[in-house]
Amino acid sequence: MVVPSPLIEMPLFPLSSVLFPGGQLHLRIFEPRYLDLVRECTRYGTGFGVCLILDGQEAGEPATPAAVGTIARIRDFHRDENGLLGIVAEGGARFRVARSRVRSDGLVRGDAEVWPGEPELPVPVEFALLQSILERLIETMAPQWRHAPRSAYDDASWLGFRLAELLPLDVSEQQLMLELNDPVQRLAELRDILPRFQKP
Template identity: 75%
Template sequence: MAAQLPSLEVPLFPLNTVLYPGGQLQLRIFEPRYLDLVRECTRTGSSFGICLILEGSEVGAPARPAAVGTLASITDFGHRADGLLGIATEGGQRFRVLRTRVRSDGLLRGDVELWPTEGAQQVPVEFALLPTILERLIETMGPQWRAAPRSSYDDAGWVGFRLAELLPLAGEEQQQLLEMTDPLQRLAVLRDILPRFQKG
């Protein structure tokens, strides 16, 4: 019998984007339910879950989230120039939502099953072009990764997740890449997607 995966209860933040493990995301917080979420997480040092929105919107009535998301830890916060609260988050483990409920203030909470962290795998020679393309993308679009150690570019999981977040992919494509559990399969899909973005 397969070992049961660890589970926990977390507040959920449905968004129109996907957060990947190790990824960084800046968020503007203004709705009371999400201000409460930030207060709870900073007070207890806990994480919250970010899930892609399948139906609905980021504001107003609770949206329907994708079943697989990523834990987010708050790494920094402060008031932005527009007076709103801004937070910086970092992606942790992925999870599958088992069940959700909506609190009276509209905040979605979920019982989630944590996925194991992907182990490091060397980028195989047939995907050798992908780290080079990623390096170029980081130069122009991903300044937060410019100081990444060279060894990161040898890790199939890191390369795949960074390409997935920097390429202009549709939400369902981002979600598909998040849900893959094999880093080499993820690289294969990205390799097949890349010609779409190459200038003719």
């Protein structure tokens, strides 16, 4: 019998993009509700939940977030040329929101079940092409991964998440990749999508 994880309460940051475990997120913070979120996370050393927006906008009225998201932990701060606060956050564990509510200041908070990390599975030989494609994508698009160890490319979960964030997928497809719990199935889905991006 599987015992569900206890729910944890966290602030949610609905975005028009998907954050994957291990991924980097760069944000400019200017709304008071999100400045409060950053203060809270910094003070208590906690993360915030990043969820894809299903309905609404990033700024203004509270948006409707997807149920499955990724916990982001702030790694760095800076002020940009306009004086706005910039943060760099890193994706951690995935979660599913059981219930959410909107505070009077417009900040969405959720009670979420945190998912365990995926097992480290070797990349099956039939997906070796995906490793080569990721190497090329990283060389041109993602310098932060250029020094990733070779062993990372042999991890089906890491390979799938990096491809899902770098390939030109629709955000709904990225959300599907985030929600899949089988790293090898994720690779199979990505392999089946690849012909779309090949030049005729």
